[in-house]
Amino acid sequence: MFSIRQFLGHDAKFFDLLEASAEQAETSVHELVALLGRVEREDSSQSLDAFVHSRRKDKEITQQLTEQLVKTFITPLEREDIQALAAALYKLPKTVEKIGERILIAPKEIHGHSFAQQVALLDQAAEVVVSMVKDLRKGVDLAVTREKNNRLQAIEGEADKLEVELLTALYRGDYEARQLMFLRDLSDLLEKVIDRCRDAGNVILEIVLKYS
Numbered sequence: 001m002f003s004i005r006q007f008l009g010h011d012a013k014f015f016d017l018l019e020a021s022a023e024q025a026e027t028s029v030h031e032l033v034a035l036l037g038r039v040e041r042e043d044s045s046q047s048l049d050a051f052v053h054s055r056r057k058d059k060e061i062t063q064q065l066t067e068q069l070v071k072t073f074i075t076p077l078e079r080e081d082i083q084a085l086a087a088a089l090y091k092l093p094k095t096v097e098k099i100g101e102r103i104l105i106a107p108k109e110i111h112g113h114s115f116a117q118q119v120a121l122l123d124q125a126a127e128v129v130v131s132m133v134k135d136l137r138k139g140v141d142l143a144v145t146r147e148k149n150n151r152l153q154a155i156e157g158e159a160d161k162l163e164v165e166l167l168t169a170l171y172r173g174d175y176e177a178r179q180l181m182f183l184r185d186l187s188d189l190l191e192k193v194i195d196r197c198r199d200a201g202n203v204i205l206e207i208v209l210k211y212s
Contacts, residue, residue, distance in 0.1 A: 017061050025130075028054040028093035032122070036115065085207070088199050099193065115187075142208055
């Protein structure tokens, strides 16, 4: 296994920040699971505060990464790779926050419709992304990275099937236009954030391929 740190130095701050960004994305997904649970229970304690905090925290992390790139002469990864991965990771909590916004706009429209399978897939995808980001610190193992990236591709494929099933049910069912639009919008955003996880995985795979 080739070690990126041995090749380009032992400065850990970039790995620390990238891992922190990935963990914020995972945290936002956990908050989404909690929000859906409160909506199903018709709990009045529904707020976007946790999503906003996670997205703002991730924005701060991304800004720190940018500052470190300016200050640091030798980086453990190519600068454009750090920037690409940071951008891909930041899009995750940002998109999850949009899902939370939609749910709180019309929480009653979700009653009777479970997105548990889609959210479970999202949770799995976020977990894989965190694992892949943490692997960068350990070194380059192309076989492991490919295996995890393939898992992300498989999760995306499962999510696509669920979206087709939902759209089929919506267009063949008897729904008011408002509810149909709401459920479709929610499904589209869930698929988009899973796609964001796949995109982050692809960036990591490209990085590993450079050093393998």
